[in-house]
Amino acid sequence: MNLPFEFGHIVTGNDFINRKVELEKLKINFESGVNTMLISPRRWGKSSLVKQVISSLQSRKDLVICYIDLFAVRTEEELLNLFAKEVIKQTSSKWEDWVESVKAFIKNAAPKVAFGAPDMQAELELAWHSKKIDPIEIFQLPEAIAKKKKIKIVVCIDEFQNIAWLSDPVAAQKQMRSVWQNHQSTSYCLFGSKKSWLTDIFTSYSMPFYRFGDLMYLEKISSTHWEKYIIQQFERTGKKISSELALKITSLVQLHPQYVQQLAQKVWICTDKEVTTEALDHGVEELLNTMSIAYQRDVELLTSTQLNFLRAFIAGVREFNSAETLSSYHLGSSSNIVRIKKALEQKEIMDFFNKEPAFVDPVFQLWITKKFFKLSSP
Ligand SMILES: Nc1ncnc2c1ncn2[C@@H]1O[C@H](COP(=O)(O)OP(=O)(O)O)[C@@H](O)[C@H]1O
Ligand SMILES: [Mg+2]
Numbered sequence: 001m002n003l004p005f006e007f008g009h010i011v012t013g014n015d016f017i018n019r020k021v022e023l024e025k026l027k028i029n030f031e032s033g034v035n036t037m038l039i040s041p042r043r044w045g046k047s048s049l050v051k052q053v054i055s056s057l058q059s060r061k062d063l064v065i066c067y068i069d070l071f072a073v074r075t076e077e078e079l080l081n082l083f084a085k086e087v088i089k090q091t092s093s094k095w096e097d098w099v100e101s102v103k104a105f106i107k108n109a110a111p112k113v114a115f116g117a118p119d120m121q122a123e124l125e126l127a128w129h130s131k132k133i134d135p136i137e138i139f140q141l142p143e144a145i146a147k148k149k150k151i152k153i154v155v156c157i158d159e160f161q162n163i164a165w166l167s168d169p170v171a172a173q174k175q176m177r178s179v180w181q182n183h184q185s186t187s188y189c190l191f192g193s194k195k196s197w198l199t200d201i202f203t204s205y206s207m208p209f210y211r212f213g214d215l216m217y218l219e220k221i222s223s224t225h226w227e228k229y230i231i232q233q234f235e236r237t238g239k240k241i242s243s244e245l246a247l248k249i250t251s252l253v254q255l256h257p258q259y260v261q262q263l264a265q266k267v268w269i270c271t272d273k274e275v276t277t278e279a280l281d282h283g284v285e286e287l288l289n290t291m292s293i294a295y296q297r298d299v300e301l302l303t304s305t306q307l308n309f310l311r312a313f314i315a316g317v318r319e320f321n322s323a324e325t326l327s328s329y330h331l332g333s334s335s336n337i338v339r340i341k342k343a344l345e346q347k348e349i350m351d352f353f354n355k356e357p358a359f360v361d362p363v364f365q366l367w368i369t370k371k372f373f374k375l376s377s378p
Contacts, residue, residue, distance in 0.1 A: 004233040005265035007258045011048045012055065018225040019049055022218065026053045030065065030154045030189070035180075035213025037202045038191035041351065041360050043258035044218050046191050050156050065154045066090040066142065070162040070192075076172060079163075080133045084109065084141060085124050091145050091153065095122040102126065105144050108134055135172070139179040146185035153186040161194035163201075170208065173201065177208040188213070195353055196345050220255040223247055230264050234275070239268065241275040248280060254362040263287050288367050295367045301347065305331055309340045310349070313357070314369050 006015040029036045030053060040046055047069075054065045068086045073079050088101050088111075095113060102111035102124075109126040116123055146153040166172050180188055190209075192198055201207045202215055230246040249267060253259035267275055267283035299307070312320065312329040319325065321334040331337065344350040348360050359365035369375050 002237070003265055004237045004268060005261045007261040007265070010051050011045075011261075012051060016048055016052055017229050018221050019045065019052070022049055022216070023053060023056070025214075025216070026050070026189070027056060029214060030057060030187070031060075031063065033152060033154075033185075033187040035187050036189045036191075036216060037198070037209070037213055038189065038216045038218060039195055039198045039202075040193060040218035041195060041348075042193040043256070044193075044220065045257045046193070046218055047158055049218065050158070050189065050191065054156070062150075063152045063154070064091050064146075065156060067156045067158065069158040071159045073159075073162050074165045076135070076166050076168075077133060079166065079172070080135060080138045081126060081128075084126060084138050087141050087145065087155065089124055091142070091149070091151075095124075098122075098124045101145070104148070105141055106137060108137060135175045136179055139176055142186040143179075143183040146183075151185070154189060155186060156189040156191070158191060160190045160192035161198055162192070164194070164197055173208040177212065181212070194348070195351060199353065221257055223250045223255060226250045226255070226260050230260075233264070234268065234271075237268070239271055239273060239275070241267075241271075245275050245277070245280055249283075252284060252362075252366070254358075256362050259287075259363050262290075266290075284366070287363060288371060291363055291367060292371065295364055295372075298347075298349070298364065299368065299372060302349070303343075305336065306340055306344055306349075309337075309344065310368060311373055313350075314365070314373065314375065318357075 026036060026038075026049065028034075038046055038050070050067070054067060057063055057065060066087050067090070068083060070079065070082070073082060084102075084106060088098055088105070089095075092098055092101055098113055099111045102109055106126075108129050110129065112125045112127065114123050114125055115121065142153045142155050145151075163169050163172055180186070190212075202209050202212065204210060227243055227246045227250065230249060231241055231243065234241045245267075246264075249263050250260050253263055263283055266286045267280055270279040270282040270286065302310075308329045308331055309320070312325060312331070317325055317329070320331065320337045325331065326334060326337075331340070341350070341352050345352055349364070351358050351360050
């Protein structure tokens with residue numbers, strides 16, 4: 001069965017909607033060598049956006065864009081190894097050039113090309129001569145290649161928040177910044193999703209990446225765009241949904257891009273010809289069931305005061321320091337509130353960054369309301 005909605009991976013082509021302003025801005029930055037830092041909560045569409053910009057610039061032979069995903073990186077060695085390999089691979093037009101390229105630009109490594117199953121795809125392997133890889137040499141790599149090949153390079157680093165896993169994250173940032181700030185032919189696009197941590201490292205005066213480039217917070221996509229897309233995807237597959245119910249899908253998940261697609265898919269599956277309110281409710285139930293195991297685990301990691309805070313928040317409390325709230329929700333002293341907020345932010349349960357505090361994950365909010373606190377939906 002060919003399902004009409006896409007989620008859980010990068011979306012491209014017809015499934016990528018809107019983001020016109022962001023696309024244009026990033027494209028201009030990439031073309032003019034301006035560094036960019038892009039932040040949003042998980043699954044709002046950062047990777048898809050950057051990939052879309054990359055594909056729109058594919059015809060430019062004088063501009064090479066490297067895309068490096070740090071999702072599996074936990075140590076400095078892994079970071080340097082991945083960075084070196086990806087920059088070499090993505091700035092060579094064919095794998096035959098990899099070995100030469102490594103020899104020309106990295107003194108400390110011996111290259112090998114391996115061919116792996118199942119499709120005998122070429123992979124570059126680096127054996128390091130000395131145990132301590134020189135970070136300066138590695139972070140210098142894109143600029144050295146850009147100069148030699150007389151091209152411009154943009155290095156995009158996805159899941160940049162994983163730098164936090166390194167044994168000394170600040171030292172790593174210092175090394176990167178000190179090298180990259182002198183680059184003239186290479187620019188950088190750093191993006192990721194731990195909003196409070198990334199905001200901190202990009203905007204604190206004392207941090208190495210302070211004022212490194214354009215800081216962008218990705219916004220949600222407006223309901224008008226979603227409405228049109230949802231209606232069209234139903235029609236394309238011989239089903240129907242009213243504007244009202246399409247908009248209901250978007251509002252139930254608070255316009256969260258991945259969940260709009262995921263809920264629309266569930267509703268589509270629950271629908272024979274035309275979407276009814278029952279099918280929509282059924283779709284929501286299915287979505288909550290799908291997420292239930294993960295959410296149960298999340299809840300186990302919360303303390304009882306943190307849960308009490310969430311319960312109060314769901315009940316509409318916004319003034320947490322009043323004596324009445326503190327006592328009726330068992331929140332302890334008012335100094336406790338600061339700690340609770342910090343913990344909930346660190347656990348990526350809530351976001352207090354904007355004027356309006358909110359749950360990071362709108363489906364978690366639905367689930368904890370209905371299934372855990374057993375309250376009626378907001
Ligand atoms: N521009 C978009 N148009 C349609 N769906 C989108 C868009 N951006 C994101 N999505 C939805 O969100 C999901 C996550 O997108 P992704 O780019 O992986 O987000 P992030 O990198 O911020 O975690 C996609 O699988 C898709 O369902
Ligand atoms: Mg991503």
